[in-house]
Amino acid sequence: xxxxxxxxxxxxxxxxxxxxxxxxxxxxxxxxxxxxxxxxxxxxxxxxxxxxxxxxxxxxxxxxxxxxxxxxxxxxxxxxxxxxxxxxxxxxxxxxxxxxxxxxxxxxxxxxxxxxxxxxxxxxxxxxxxxxxxxxxxxxxxxxxxxxxxxxxxxxxxxxxxxxxxxxxxxxxxxxxxxxxxxxxxxxxxxxxxxxxxxxxxxxxxxxxxxxxxxxxxxxxxxxxxxxxxxxxxxxxxxxxxxxxxxxxxxxxxxxxxxxxxxxxxxxxxxxxxxxxxxxxxxxxx
Numbered sequence: 483x484x485x486x487x488x489x490x491x492x493x494x495x496x497x498x499x500x501x502x503x504x505x506x507x508x509x510x511x512x513x514x515x516x517x518x519x520x521x522x523x524x525x526x527x528x529x530x531x532x533x534x535x536x537x538x539x540x541x542x543x544x545x546x547x548x549x550x551x552x553x554x555x556x557x558x559x560x561x562x563x564x565x566x567x568x569x570x571x572x573x574x575x576x577x578x579x580x581x582x583x584x585x586x587x588x589x590x591x592x593x594x595x596x597x598x599x600x601x602x603x604x605x606x607x608x609x610x611x612x613x614x615x616x617x618x619x620x621x622x623x624x625x626x627x628x629x630x631x632x633x634x635x636x637x638x639x640x641x642x643x644x645x646x647x648x649x650x651x652x653x654x655x656x657x658x659x660x661x662x663x664x665x666x667x668x669x670x671x672x673x674x675x676x677x678x679x680x681x682x683x684x685x686x687x688x689x690x691x692x693x694x695x696x697x698x699x700x701x702x703x704x705x706x707x708x709x710x711x712x713x714x715x716x717x718x719x720x721x722x723x724x725x726x727x728x729x730x731x732x733x734x735x736x737x738x739x740x741x742x743x744x745x746x747x748x749x750x751x752x753x754x755x756x757x758x759x760x761x762x763x764x765x766x767x768x
Contacts, residue, residue, distance in 0.1 A: 486759040487745055489725065493718060494744025497725035500697040502763055505544040507696025509689065511682055511710070512753075514552035514559050516703030517729040520750050521666075523636045525554075525624050530563040533754030539570030540761040546696060547689050550576045551678045553670060553706060555627045556583035556592060566590065579628035580672065581681025597628050598673040600658030604630050607654060615650055618643055629672035640667045665704040666736065678702070679709025686717075701727035701753060704736060711742045729753050 489495045501508045512518055519528045542548045548571075552559045556578025565571050565587060576585040584593045608623060608630060620636035621643060632651055634643040644667055651669045652662040661674040682700065698717060700710045714724035728743035729750060740746060747753050 484755055484759045484762065486763055487747065487756055489744035490746075491744045493723075494725050497697040497699070497718075497723035497744070500695065500723040501699060501725065502760070502767075504693070504695040504697075505541075505546075505764055507546055507693040509547045509549070509686060509696070509698045510538075510541065510545055511549040511551055511685070511698070511700045513678070513702040513704070513707050513710075513729075514550055514554060514563065516666075516749070517701050517707075517753060518550065518750055519562065521635075521703075524622070525631075525633065528562050530565075531750035531754050534750055534757065535564060535568055537754055537757035537761050538574075539568050541757060541764075542571050542573050544764055545573070546693075547685070548574050549682075549685050550574070551581065551681045551685075551710065552576070552578055553580055553626055553629055553631075553672070554578055556585040556594075560585050575685065577681045577685060579626060580676040580678060581684060582628045582676060598660065600660045600673070601628060601630060601671070603658045604654055604660060604671050608632070608651075611650060611654055612647075615647060617647060621647075626670075626672075628676065629670050631668050631670040633668050635667040644669065663706055665706055670706070677709040678707055679711075679713040682710045682713045697723035697725060699725040699727060701729055701747075702739065703729040703749075705738065708738055708742075711739065715742070727753070727756070 489498055515528055518534045519530045522528050556576045559576050559578055560566055565574055572587050574587040582595055618637045622633045624631040634640045637643045655662045655671040660671050663670045700714050711726050714726055718724040726742055726744045728739045728746045747756055
């Protein structure tokens with residue numbers, strides 16, 4: 483059995499104790515990229531860490547609910563995560579496009595509402611904008627269906643390119659009544675009000691009032707996860723134990739996340755080790 487990491491905050495320790503004591507009353511929710519899957523230069527190459535998949539398959543049947551909340555299309559996250567092919571994940575829900583899309587493993591059903599009309603306009607105009615700005619080689623766009631992202635990670639100067647493109651892309655978003663969400667070397671354009679906090683709140687509300695004994699855990703790695711952190715903090719202020727997990731290289735983690743986190747883990751491999759330790763603890767106390 484691997485050692486179980488201990489949260490640095492009293493609230494985090496209380497939440498972990500509640501989760502370990504009452505897993506059937508607890509909810510686990512995670513971001514995908516950077517949390518369950520390592521960050522890679524090409525987003526199309528992202529795949530869930532195998533250790534994460536094994537640990538989730540052991541944990542999910544014990545939990546009240548398990549969700550993956552991502553900006554990616556739900557279908558893409560399901561494919562890259564091998565979630566539909568993994569035994570033990572029959573109770574998993576994937577909330578794609580920040581909750582606009584939903585896939586339930588129990589039924590295999592995928593719900594896809596119509597996209598915001600401004601996204602089509604941004605999708606059409608963005609290539610010309612990047613040409614006019616002389617965006618350097620390595621600048622890449624990603625079509626997420628309900629959002630469009632510009633990645634600068636593969637350029638020679640990721641931070642400088644990010645800073646140079648940020649304002650023009652924000653202006654493009656604003657012209658079409660959309661919101662710009664910056665992350666680590668990524669600028670994502672999406673409808674306002676679509677965020678992981680709203681998705682998490684909706685998911686928990688759908689599951690019904692939380693029992694007094696359980697906890698909610700959320701794990702993320704970037705600025706787009708802050709709304710989910712804020713949702714957990716709000717629930718925690720109302721008396722529900724909440725554990726905030728931050729995934730990533732300690733030298734790269736964005737400050738607002740590390741300031742909020744109860745437990746910081748070394749990327750998806752650290753998340754895998756933590757989840758495996760939780761699964762081992764629960765198995766040892768059956």
